Amino acid sequence: MRRAHAVEWVRAAEGELMARLPEGTLMQRAAAGLAATCAELLRDGAPGRVYGSRVLVLAGSGDNGGDALFAGARLARRGARVSAALLAPERVHAGGLAALRAAGGRVTEDPAEAERADLVLDGIVGIGGRGPLRDAALPWVHAAGQGAATVVAVDLPSGVDPDTGAVPGAAVRADVTVTFGTHKPGLLIDPGASYAGVVRLVDIGLAEVRGTGSAPSDPRRARGGRALGTEPLAPLFDGHVVEALQQEDVAALLPEPDAESDKYRRGVVGIAAGSARYPGAAVLAVGAALHGGVGAVRYAGAAAREVVRAHPEALVGEGGPKDAGRVQAWVVGPGLSQDAEAERAVTEALDADVPVLVDADGLRLLARRGSAPANALLTPHAGEAVALLAGIGVTATRDQVEAERLRHARALARGYRCTVLLKGSTTVVTGPTGPARVNATGTAQLATAGSGDVLSGLAGALLAAGLSPVDAGSVAAYLHGLAGRLSSDGAPTTATAITAALPEAWRRSR
Template identity: 50%
Template sequence: MLRAHTVEQVRAAEADLLARLPQGALMQRAAYGLAHAVLDLLGGGYGRRVLLLVGPGHNGGDALYAGVVLARRGARVEAWLLADSVHEDGLAAFRAVGGRVAPAGSAHDGFDVVIDGILGIGGRPGLRPDAVAALEAVAGVPVVAVDVPSGVDVDTGEIAGPHVVADLTVTFGTHKGCHLLDPAALACGAVDLVDIGLDLPPAPIEALQPMDVAALLPRPALDGHKYSRGVVGVRAGSAAYPGAGLLSVAGASCGLAGMVRYDGDEVVLRQVRAAHPEVVGPGRVQAWVVGSGSDDAAQPALSAALADAVPVVVDADALAFADLARGRDAVLTPHAGELARMLGAQRSVIEASPLEHARRAAQEYDAVVLLKGRRTVIAAPDGAVRVTTTGTPWLATAGAGDVLGGLIGALLASGLCPFDAASVGSWLHGAAATLAAQQGPFVAGDVAAALPALLATLTDP
């Protein structure tokens, strides 16, 4: 499990470790990890030209000590000091190995990499004008951020004003919220985690990894049958939007549940049976998927599903009536526009602070909320959060959400709790899209078609 801790948690863990280590040892661990990540990026140090953007405090000290390591490996390292007071010992060590200190924005013959040591995890969002000017002077040069890209909100992933856009972020001890949550995650580039020996408490934000998904996936019992494996029902699609019903069924028919039932428009039912002959008609189920393309039938379809007192996925048209599912075993699956309507907010505000609004919606509706996006956020009413890091830009295609809803429904029917079903389903959805993209651009049905091959890599024969 990839875990993201808060600034407060990290500082407490660092203070505990510092009390047990010789002075300066923790910074040296971070600096060596940073320097070696830069060496890997550059393919070596000899003759490379490195610029350090040095701010106040420990983050600037990490950059200076990393510059010492790089200089010893033959790099030409220059530092621009962007604060009146920087880490004194680090600066002395940097000068001692021949590091050059120059005014910010000085003329130069080009750099191979810029190390962003302007602000650390204690920095406020945004950058001062002198830092912005320094970054503009080296525009186009690859940037390695120290711990976090300077100028982003570390815990929430929000952005307010100018900030560093890194090609690589080297972080220490644990991931932070900004490494997982958009919009800041877009500014991080690749993220390299350096273990510095922190003893950390449980994290408020998690991201599933393949081993976690494999451990959570349902597997048939030796004496199992189609009913014991779970039956998922789909109430989706309409004469106006038959494709939504087909795609919801396609997601539900991934093989994780023992049976799929379709209960909806007769026109859609005929198309479903032609495409998925294993799908049967109405009957008892262990979970419902409701809303995709349901049009005017969304409210009665959701009411009927809730009357069965089984877990339900509330998607698309049914989200307008999500208050009916308040306090139930439900997964609500809005995109930013739909969540904006649910919360009475602007879409741009939702997109600027997805963590805050996913958590708020989960509390207000007393249900699991899956806020779709490049980095999908899954929030539970108790405050637990998971972020999906799988996927590809090609997944931004019509009908992909319908497939996701059906997939989550199958996981609910097979016995996963709403929080696990939503986070596992979202991870699988993104990973299947990545698999489908190996053949080029794709449509939503290709994501559903890729699920069996993906699941084969995660489950025992």
């Protein structure tokens, strides 16, 4: 599992650790890890070696600049030609600059050096950064982007909000990010994640301590027509803020039939989706559910004929969820429309007393109620999230939801007191408490008609197979993302092709 902690936690943990260690130890650990990665990149890249390579350090006014300068000094001692741009000369890390100078490095004021460099170290800001990059950094960052240098971000790309992944203005686009102690949420969540390149974690000993910066606070209902604040995220989460499932985590969660399993023991998922106007959503959701590890899929609704024609394995009925047989989880909403019949289907699925995944039209109907059962999994995209937020008195635009996914997903989970899977360029899955899961397998090619119906069917099947809403949502997002990549392979894909790739995604995840 890849875990990320909020700045508040990192500071508390660092404080605890620093109190036990000689001064400067942590920065030296960070600089050593950073220099080792840079040396490796120089050896593997165009220069082919450290000696004689051209390295430019962009040093801001804080300890992030200190890390970069000390790493620069280490590279200079190995023969690299290192220069440093001091973006706030009067507040530069004095020890770092002295070390660089002692190792033969020099100071430059010519941004053209960024264009000629083999490697640029972004030590402009780290976890102390707030808001967009300031003007002094812009010519250097621009020049680095023009040249062929490998850009290495120190701790995180400057201009990316460490806690949320928001990118409020100009930011460094890194090829590699070397982060210290723990991942930062902004490295795992878009838009920030897309600026980070390949992320490497350097252990500086934080695992030995328990930061105290993220005590859980009571879940409270958000009410009263307000916008969400910008207070630190740490109090909204417990311990680490974010985790990303890795292949071995998914393998441990995937349901596997054993010798005792029959189709009912493996779980039956019910799908209440599609309408006379949109039968396709039902066909897609059922198709994905059939690949989701359950013993059987029941369909209840107006598209029964189309569903059974496409999937003879499905058990179909034209009535609502109440008239269908027993299931272990419901999926309600895709392509349902919003008429009285749809409303009845949503009510019946919510009342069925089994885990229920609510998507699409189901979410619009749920927003009018402003509440959901505790075992519900809501799967909005940003637009549906706006409607759901309005249902609990929070005003937000689509852009605000997309810029700060964690905060808005958490507000929904707390407001509706259930699990929320917020779709988008980084899918976030979170309950009212505990860390949020983010998905790392997604691809922009997944933004295609019907792709959400596939995700719903798959996640619903995993719910019926016995996974918790957070596990079902995050495992489904992982498999769906992987299937998207497999079916796309760089070209546009379709919901049908994504479904067809689900078995291969499953095999690769076991």
